[in-house]
Amino acid sequence: MNKRKILIILENKPGALARVVGLFHQRGYNIASLHVDAVEDVSQYSWLENNLSINLKPNEVSEMTISTTVSDTLLTQILRQINKLIDVLYAEEKI
Amino acid sequence: MQALHEESVDLIFGYPGGAALHVYDAVFRQDKIEHILVRHEQGATHAADGYARSTGKPGVVLVTSGPGATNAVTGIATAFMDSIPMVVLSCQVASHLIGTDAFQETDMIGISRPIVKHSFSIENPNEIPRVIKEAFHIATTGRQGPVVIDIPKDMTAPDKKFNYDYPSEVDIRSYKPPVAPSDKQVQRAVDAILASEKPVLYAGGGAISSNASSELIELNKILRAPVTNTLMGLGVYPASDPYFLGMLGMHGTYQANMAMHNADLIIAIGARFDDRITNTPSLFAPNAKIIHLDIDYSSVSKIIEANIALFGEVKNSLNKIISKLNDGSNNHNPEKFIPWLNKIAEWKALHGLNHDLYLDQTDNNMILPQQVVQHVYQETEGNAFVTSDVGQHQMFAAQYYHFDEPRKWINSGSMGTMGFGLPAAMGVKLAHPKEEVVCITGEGSIQMCIQELSTCLQYNLPIKIININNEALGMVKQWQDMNYGGRHSESTYQNSLPNFVELARSFGHEGIKIEKNSDLKEGLRKAFSLKDKLVFVDIYVDPSEHVYPMLVAPNGSLKDIWLGKDKKA
Numbered sequence: 001m002n003k004r005k006i007l008i009i010l011e012n013k014p015g016a017l018a019r020v021v022g023l024f025h026q027r028g029y030n031i032a033s034l035h036v037d038a039v040e041d042v043s044q045y046s047w048l049e050n051n052l053s054i055n056l057k058p059n060e061v062s063e064m065t066i067s068t069t070v071s072d073t074l075l076t077q078i079l080r081q082i083n084k085l086i087d088v089l090y091a092e093e094k095i
Numbered sequence: 096m097q098a099l100h101e102e103s104v105d106l107i108f109g110y111p112g113g114a115a116l117h118v119y120d121a122v123f124r125q126d127k128i129e130h131i132l133v134r135h136e137q138g139a140t141h142a143a144d145g146y147a148r149s150t151g152k153p154g155v156v157l158v159t160s161g162p163g164a165t166n167a168v169t170g171i172a173t174a175f176m177d178s179i180p181m182v183v184l185s186c187q188v189a190s191h192l193i194g195t196d197a198f199q200e201t202d203m204i205g206i207s208r209p210i211v212k213h214s215f216s217i218e219n220p221n222e223i224p225r226v227i228k229e230a231f232h233i234a235t236t237g238r239q240g241p242v243v244i245d246i247p248k249d250m251t252a253p254d255k256k257f258n259y260d261y262p263s264e265v266d267i268r269s270y271k272p273p274v275a276p277s278d279k280q281v282q283r284a285v286d287a288i289l290a291s292e293k294p295v296l297y298a299g300g301g302a303i304s305s306n307a308s309s310e311l312i313e314l315n316k317i318l319r320a321p322v323t324n325t326l327m328g329l330g331v332y333p334a335s336d337p338y339f340l341g342m343l344g345m346h347g348t349y350q351a352n353m354a355m356h357n358a359d360l361i362i363a364i365g366a367r368f369d370d371r372i373t374n375t376p377s378l379f380a381p382n383a384k385i386i387h388l389d390i391d392y393s394s395v396s397k398i399i400e401a402n403i404a405l406f407g408e409v410k411n412s413l414n415k416i417i418s419k420l421n422d423g424s425n426n427h428n429p430e431k432f433i434p435w436l437n438k439i440a441e442w443k444a445l446h447g448l449n450h451d452l453y454l455d456q457t458d459n460n461m462i463l464p465q466q467v468v469q470h471v472y473q474e475t476e477g478n479a480f481v482t483s484d485v486g487q488h489q490m491f492a493a494q495y496y497h498f499d500e501p502r503k504w505i506n507s508g509s510m511g512t513m514g515f516g517l518p519a520a521m522g523v524k525l526a527h528p529k530e531e532v533v534c535i536t537g538e539g540s541i542q543m544c545i546q547e548l549s550t551c552l553q554y555n556l557p558i559k560i561i562n563i564n565n566e567a568l569g570m571v572k573q574w575q576d577m578n579y580g581g582r583h584s585e586s587t588y589q590n591s592l593p594n595f596v597e598l599a600r601s602f603g604h605e606g607i608k609i610e611k612n613s614d615l616k617e618g619l620r621k622a623f624s625l626k627d628k629l630v631f632v633d634i635y636v637d638p639s640e641h642v643y644p645m646l647v648a649p650n651g652s653l654k655d656i657w658l659g660k661d662k663k664a
């Protein structure tokens with residue numbers, strides 16, 4: 001069991017945050033801390049734009065950081081579950 | 096309604112109410128889509144679900160706000176747990192009333208969040224076409240599932256005119272389900288198959304969702320390996336094929352569970368190692384490598400670690416494996432599996448399901464439930480669509496009705512929702528009016544959505560209801576017999592059951608009661624001869640009968656099996 005940080009980029013839409021938080025609760029994962037902000041300066045995410053062949057506009061997506069204490073296998077499972085949410089563009093461990 | 100028509104919707108199931116009045120007026124003023132008025136919103140969702148499972152097309156539901164929406168919840172959860180495509184339009188109070196505890200206001204988006212694949216709230220009427228397009232796209236692609244669209248009343252007001260423009264394509268940038276696995280992964284899978292001596296193909300509901308039945312059959316024409324199906328997968332591989340082992344898991348056959356336990360390679364095809372399948376995960380198939388074909392990343396290595404994962408449509412993954420096996424570079428010799436198949440045949444001979452035991456008894460003994468299913472199988476020549484409820488009767492149906500085609504066995508596998516069978520049968524019958532549709536149920540389950548008998552009269556749905564009446568919540572009672580010293584806490588009804596024959600007649604249908612072995616065959620024959628009638632066949636069976644085989648739980652493996660009341664393998 002280790003303390004991990006997860007970075008999530010998701011659509012800045014009503015209800016999107018609740019889906020991520022709800023998922024942690026439903027699946028029995030704990031949240032130690034959570035931070036979320038709309039992304040004003042999208043230039044820092046040009047790598048994501050390239051990966052997905054998309055163009056981001058200011059405040060169109062939110063950046064969320066969640067820290068949680070989990071094992072390696074559970075972390076993989078959590079990331080896959082988060083990525084499965086329709087509004088999520090990207091979720092990875094933040095190192 | 097126009098948007099639904101563009102999605103080729105021909106049927107919707109629903110129930111009106113205040114917040115839905117504008118939409119219902121639109122239903123009235125069109126003739127392209129037929130609306131089926133159910134008697135309870137749970138029935139609407141199960142009927143749409145039965146329609147979807149039997150056709151592969153999404154089921155569509157329309158309900159009003161508040162109680163209409165909450166009544167639909169059980170059916171949405173049932174579809175979600177079995178990954179069934181469905182779109183639920185739930186009407187909502189007008190936008191300006193949201194958050195004020197208005198009459199019939201419920202936060203449906205909040206309530207349904209954990210049991211939908213996705214949901215939408217309409218904020219502007221001109222979004223409706225795009226949202227409907229996206230909802231159908233999400234419901235029917237990737238790992239399928241229900242999508243809820245919450246529509247405030249003012250969004251559908253006739254004075255809200257907008258330029259209707261139906262999008263021809265959808266592109267949701269944050270939603271890209273995998274299509275097919277890489278060649279490298281496919282080669283790894285093929286290498287593992289060629290190296291194996293004791294493989295099992297284990298196929299589930301995902302293989303049905305992906306319409307991969309013919310690919311699976313084709314693959315096994317090459318491999319000639321044993322195949323087992325989950326409860327959700329029955330029919331995807333023909334039950335009458337000699338390589339078929341029967342269902343596996345909690346009430347699976349001895350040979351299927353033993354084959355899984357002793358395998359050196361398990362090829363999971365749209366199946367997810369659910370707890371009814373694995374028994375104790377740490378004791379599951381100790382010597383097996385796992386190849387896992389699935390469209391859902393999160394289903395792989397969730398319970399059982401996969402050695403080789405093939406992400407994508409199961410159909411595509413199977414096709415890629417078949418091409419590799421056929422391209423000349425990989426030589427498979429099916430003969431090497433013969434010792435393994437012989438071993439499995441020994442297990443089957445030792446403790447396989449004993450079909451002869453239950454057939455054609457003409458004495459006056461009590462009827463056995465297994466016997467009922469076998470007679471139904473014979474009367475319908477194995478060709479019927481069979482829906483089921485939840486309990487012992489469901490397991491007997493799964494064990495003794497042999498499905499040779501996918502989408503013919505319709506049951507609530509993961510949720511285990513009592514009340515599913517009758518409304519699901521309505522959805523199936525509406526989709527396949529010329530086919531025989533049988534609902535194998537129990538006297539407990541049938542009472543949970545019995546009101547739909549009225550819907551069946553309104554739309555003339557001649558379903559055959561086979562009520563396996565053991566005068567008890569049999570499956571509960573079985574667990575109480577096995578684990579609670581036979582204390583039958585609240586699992587019997589103290590002679591309070593209705594007269595089902597009279598009940599069916601009062602709904603305008605036919606009813607037949609059968610109590611003796613010697614009347615079984617004749618009674619069923621009569622029921623099936625009444626082609627244009629819904630017939631409720633109430634069959635009293637031996638209430639002491641248990642479902643076997645049954646895995647020993649908790650802490651058992653797949654080789655720890657109860658074969659009878661005092662008999663363990």
Ligand SMILES: Cc1ncc(C[n+]2csc(CCOP(=O)(O)OP(=O)(O)O)c2C)c(N)n1
Pocket residue numbers: 484485486487488489511512513514536537538539540541563565567568569570571
């Ligand atoms: C809605 C719902 N409530 C409770 C259960 C738990 N449960 C599972 S099987 C069962 C008994 C079902 O009785 P019946 O329909 O008569 O079938 P039998 O087992 O007797 O064949 C119950 C209560 C359930 N699956 N669904």
Ligand SMILES: [Mg+2]
Pocket residue numbers: 486537538539563564565566567568569
């Ligand atoms: Mg019963």
